[in-house]
Amino acid sequence: MSDSPATAVQFLDARGERVSSAASERFSEYADEVTVELLQSFYRDMLVTRRFDEAAAALQRQGQLALWVPSVGQEGGQVGAARATKRQDWIFPAYRELVMARVRGVDPLQLIDMLRGNTHGTWDWQSTHFHQYTLVIGAQSLHGTGFAMGLALDGKASTGNRETDAAVLTCFGDGATSEGATSEAFVFATSYQAPVVFFCQNNGWAISVPTSTQTRTPLAVRAAGFGLDSVRIDGNDAIAGYAVTRALLDKARVGDGPGFIESMTYRIGAHTSSDDPTKYRSSDEVDEWGARDPITRVRLRLEAESVDDEFFADVDAEAADTAADLRARISQRPLPTAESMFAHVYSEPHPVMAAESEWLRQYEANLAGES
Amino acid sequence: MSTQQLPAQLPIAKAINAGLRAAMADDDKVLLMGEDIGTLGGVFTVTAGLEAEFGERRVFDTPLSEDGIIGSAIGLAMAGFRPVCEIQFDGFIFPGFDQITSQLAKQTNRHVGSMAMPVVIRVPYGGGIGAIEHHQESPEAYFAHTPGLRIVSPSTAHDAYWMIQEAIASNDPVMFFEPKRRYWQKGPVDPSNSGLPLHAARVVREGTQGTLVGHGAMVGVMLQAAELAAADDVSLEVIDLRSISPIDFAPIISSVEKTGRLVVVQEAPSFVSVGSEIAAQVSERAFYSLQAPVIRVGGFDVPFPPAKLEGLHVPDADRVLDAVERSLGY
Ligand SMILES: Cc1ncc(C[n+]2csc(CCOP(=O)(O)OP(=O)(O)O)c2C)c(N)n1
Numbered sequence: 001m002s003d004s005p006a007t008a009v010q011f012l013d014a015r016g017e018r019v020s021s022a023a024s025e026r027f028s029e030y031a032d033e034v035t036v037e038l039l040q041s042f043y044r045d046m047l048v049t050r051r052f053d054e055a056a057a058a059l060q061r062q063g064q065l066a067l068w069v070p071s072v073g074q075e076g077g078q079v080g081a082a083r084a085t086k087r088q089d090w091i092f093p094a095y096r097e098l099v100m101a102r103v104r105g106v107d108p109l110q111l112i113d114m115l116r117g118n119t120h121g122t123w124d125w126q127s128t129h130f131h132q133y134t135l136v137i138g139a140q141s142l143h144g145t146g147f148a149m150g151l152a153l154d155g156k157a158s159t160g161n162r163e164t165d166a167a168v169l170t171c172f173g174d175g176a177t178s179e180g181a182t183s184e185a186f187v188f189a190t191s192y193q194a195p196v197v198f199f200c201q202n203n204g205w206a207i208s209v210p211t212s213t214q215t216r217t218p219l220a221v222r223a224a225g226f227g228l229d230s231v232r233i234d235g236n237d238a239i240a241g242y243a244v245t246r247a248l249l250d251k252a253r254v255g256d257g258p259g260f261i262e263s264m265t266y267r268i269g270a271h272t273s274s275d276d277p278t279k280y281r282s283s284d285e286v287d288e289w290g291a292r293d294p295i296t297r298v299r300l301r302l303e304a305e306s307v308d309d310e311f312f313a314d315v316d317a318e319a320a321d322t323a324a325d326l327r328a329r330i331s332q333r334p335l336p337t338a339e340s341m342f343a344h345v346y347s348e349p350h351p352v353m354a355a356e357s358e359w360l361r362q363y364e365a366n367l368a369g370e371s
Numbered sequence: 372m373s374t375q376q377l378p379a380q381l382p383i384a385k386a387i388n389a390g391l392r393a394a395m396a397d398d399d400k401v402l403l404m405g406e407d408i409g410t411l412g413g414v415f416t417v418t419a420g421l422e423a424e425f426g427e428r429r430v431f432d433t434p435l436s437e438d439g440i441i442g443s444a445i446g447l448a449m450a451g452f453r454p455v456c457e458i459q460f461d462g463f464i465f466p467g468f469d470q471i472t473s474q475l476a477k478q479t480n481r482h483v484g485s486m487a488m489p490v491v492i493r494v495p496y497g498g499g500i501g502a503i504e505h506h507q508e509s510p511e512a513y514f515a516h517t518p519g520l521r522i523v524s525p526s527t528a529h530d531a532y533w534m535i536q537e538a539i540a541s542n543d544p545v546m547f548f549e550p551k552r553r554y555w556q557k558g559p560v561d562p563s564n565s566g567l568p569l570h571a572a573r574v575v576r577e578g579t580q581g582t583l584v585g586h587g588a589m590v591g592v593m594l595q596a597a598e599l600a601a602a603d604d605v606s607l608e609v610i611d612l613r614s615i616s617p618i619d620f621a622p623i624i625s626s627v628e629k630t631g632r633l634v635v636v637q638e639a640p641s642f643v644s645v646g647s648e649i650a651a652q653v654s655e656r657a658f659y660s661l662q663a664p665v666i667r668v669g670g671f672d673v674p675f676p677p678a679k680l681e682g683l684h685v686p687d688a689d690r691v692l693d694a695v696e697r698s699l700g701y
Contacts, residue, residue, distance in 0.1 A: 066501050066502065066503060066678050067502070067503055114503065114677075115503065116678075116679075117501060117503070117677050117678025117679045118677055118679050119677050120503075120504045120674075120677055135462075135503065135504055135505050136462065136463060136465075136466070136505055137435055137463075138435075138466075175434075175435035176435065178434035178435040178436045178439065179435060179436050179437075179438075179466060180436060180438050180439075180466065181466070206406075206435050207406070207407045207411065207414070208407045208409075208410055208411035208432070209406065209407060209432045209434075209435065213432055213433075213434055214434050214435060274414070275414075279410065279411055279412075280410045280411055335679055336676070336677055336679055336680050338680065338683050340676075340680075341671060341673050341676045341680055341683070341684065342671070342673055345673050345674065352642070352672050353672075353673070356671045356672060356673075360671070360683065363690075363693065364683075367689065
C-alpha cells in the first residue's frame with residue numbers, strides 16, 4: 001500500500017530538521033546518500049545561483065537584458081533533481097531551471113546571451129546534456145519523451161543496468177500541465193514505458209493564474225491516473241528533490257516505467273521582468289513562502305552538522321565572483337552578425353538563404369556607401 | 372451601439388479596451404476568455420478593468436491551453452455566445468491551430484449554413500519590441516490561406532475601437548491581429564461614426580508616382596517612407612489594407628491605375644505571403660496599368676531572428692524606399 005500521491009515527501013523541514021514520514025519511507029535509502037559533503041554542494045549551487053539571479057535581474061533593469069526569468073525560491077527542488085541525474089542522463093528544461101543549468105555545467109553567460117537578444121539559444125547541449133530552453137509551454141514534454149524512447153531504442157536505456165542506463169528529466173510548470181502536449185507526453189511515456197521522469201515545479205502561479213484554474217485535483221494524482229509513478233514532494237527541500245528524483249530516474253532508466261514529480265514550491269519573484277505580481281497576489285502569501293526558503297533550511301542543517309564558517313565564506317565569495325563576472329562580461333558578449341540569420345535555418349545549403357543573405361550584404365554595403 | 376465618453380486621444384491598446392467594453396455592454400452574450408486576461412487585464416493590459424466591470428462569468432482566465440481556448444470557444448458559440456479569445460502572443464497560437472483551421476473555419480460550411488461561428492481571436496503580433504523567441508511573429512498568412520476565416524488588422528486607435536466591435540458583431544470567425552508595437556501609439560477616436568466597413572482598405576496618403584500597401588505596424592513605416600520620398604519629390608500613395616481576408620482590391624487597383632507602380636510591405640516572410648497574393652491579383656487585374664513588376668518588401672524567409680537583429684529583419688522606411696527606387700527604375 002503506497003501513500004496517496006498527494007502527500008508530499010519531505011526530508012528537511014523549514015527549520016533545517018531531518019524528518020521522515022510514511023510517504024518518505026520509500027525514498028529514505030536515497031535520502032541517506034545525502035552526506036554533509038553533498039549537502040554542501042547543494043548549498044553552493046543554490047546560493048551561487050541566487051546571487052547570479054539577483055545580479056541578472058538588476059542588469060535587466062539597467063537595460064542589459066531583454067528579459068529576465070527568475071528562479072528565486074525554487075532552487076531547492078531544482079538542485080536536488082539536477083544533482084540526482086547521472087552523467088549519462090539528459091535534462092529538458094522549460095525556462096526557469098537556472099540551478100539545473102549550473103549543475104549540468106552550462107556557461108551562464110551563454111544563457112544570458114539568449115535573454116539579451118543575441119541568440120535563440122547557444123549552449124552546448126551535447127556535452128552538458130542540458131537542452132535549450134523551450135518557450136512554447138509544454139512542447140518539450142513530448143521532446144523529452146521522444147528522446148527517452150530513442151535512448152531505449154538505441155540500447156542506451158532500459159537494458160536493466162542501473163549504473164549505465166540513461167534517463168531523461170523533463171521539466172515544466174503547473175500551468176504547462178493544461179497544454180495538450182503535456183498530457184500527450186504522459187500517454188506516450190506510459191504507452192512505451194519510456195525512461196523519462198517529468199519534473200513539474202508547481203510554484204502556485206502561471207503568470208497571474210493560480211494553480212486552481214489549471215486543476216481541481218493534485219497534479220500528482222492526475223499524473224498517477226495516466227499510469228505514471230507519481231510523487232509529490234516539498235519542492236523547497238533539496239533532499240526530497242534529490243531522493244525522489246534518484247529513485248524515479250533509476251526506475252525509469254532500467255525500463256521499469258516513467259515517473260512524475262510534483263515539486264510544491266513558490267515563485268518568490270515576478271513571473272519575468274515584464275510582470276508585476278502585486279497586481280494579482282498578496283504579499284502575505286509571498287512572506288509565508290519566504291519563511292520556507294530552500295537555501296535557509298540547508299544552511300541551518302549544515303550549521304547543525306558543524307560545518308565551519310570558512311565554507312560559508314567560500315560560497316559567498318564564489319557567489320560574489322560569479323555575479324561580478326556576469327557584470328563584467330555581459331556587455332562584451334559578441335553581437336550576432338547579419339548573416340547568422342540565414343546560416344542555421346537549414347542544415348544543408350538552401351538557395352533562398354544564399355540569395356537573401358547575399359541581397360542583405362549588398363543592401364547594407366550600399367547603405368554604408370550612401371552615408 | 373452605445374456611445375461612450377472617450378478621451379480626445381487614445382492609445383491603440385486602450386481603444387481596443389473601449390471597443391470591447393462597448394461590445395460587452397451592447398450584448399450580454401459577448402464573453403472574453405484567455406490567459407491572464409482577468410485580474411491582470413492581459414499582459415498588454417488590453418482587457419484591464421473589464422473583469423471588474425462585467426464579472427468573472429463574462430471575463431475569465433482560462434487554463435493554459437490555446438487548443439482548449441479555441442475549442443471551447445467553438446462550443447460556446449454553438450451554445451449561442453460570442454466569445455472573444457485572447458492569444459497571449461502571436462507565436463503561441465499554434466497549439467490552437469487545429470481547432471482554428473479544421474474546426475472553427477469549417478463549422479458553418481459543415482452545417483450547411485445552419486450554424487454561425489461568431490468567435491473573435493485577438494492576437495498581438497509582430498516584432499519591434501525587443502522580445503525573445505515566439506513573441507514577435509506575423510502568422511497571418513497561415514490563416515489567410517484557410518477559407519472560412521475573416522482576418523483584419525487595425526493600425527490606428529479609431530480603427531481599433533471600431534473594428535473590434537465589428538469583428539464581434541460578425542457571425543463569422545474573425546482573427547483580429549493587433550500590431551503590438553503600436554499599442555501605445557495615440558490617435559483620435561470618433562465614437563459616433565466608424566467611417567468604413569470592416570473589410571475596406573483605406574487610402575491614408577495620396578500620391579501619384581507609386582503605391583505602397585500594407586497593414587498593421589507597417590502602415591507607420593510606409594507613411595514614414597512616403598514622407599522621406601516627398602522630400603525627394605517622389606509622390607507616393609499609401610494604402611492601409613485593414614482587412615487581410617478578404618482583401619479590398621478596389622482602392623488598390625484604382626491606385627495602381629493612377630500610379631503605375633506597387634510596393635507591398637509586410638513584416639511576415641515574403642514567401643507565400645499576403646503580399647504574394649496582392650502581387651498576383653494586381654498583376655491579373657491591372658496588368659496594363661503596371662509600369663513595373665509589383666515588388667514585395669517583407670521579413671526575410673527565416674525564423675524571426677534574435678532581438679539584436681530584428682532591426683535588419685523587419686522592414687523599415689529605408690527598405691521600402693529601396694524597393695520604390697527599384698520600381699521607379701523600370
Ligand atoms: C503555448 C504558450 N502559451 C502561452 C505562453 C505565455 N506564457 C509564458 S509563461 C506562462 C505561464 C507558465 O506557467 P507555468 O507553466 O506554471 O510555469 P512558470 O512560468 O510558473 O514556471 C505563459 C502563459 C507560452 N509561453 N506558450
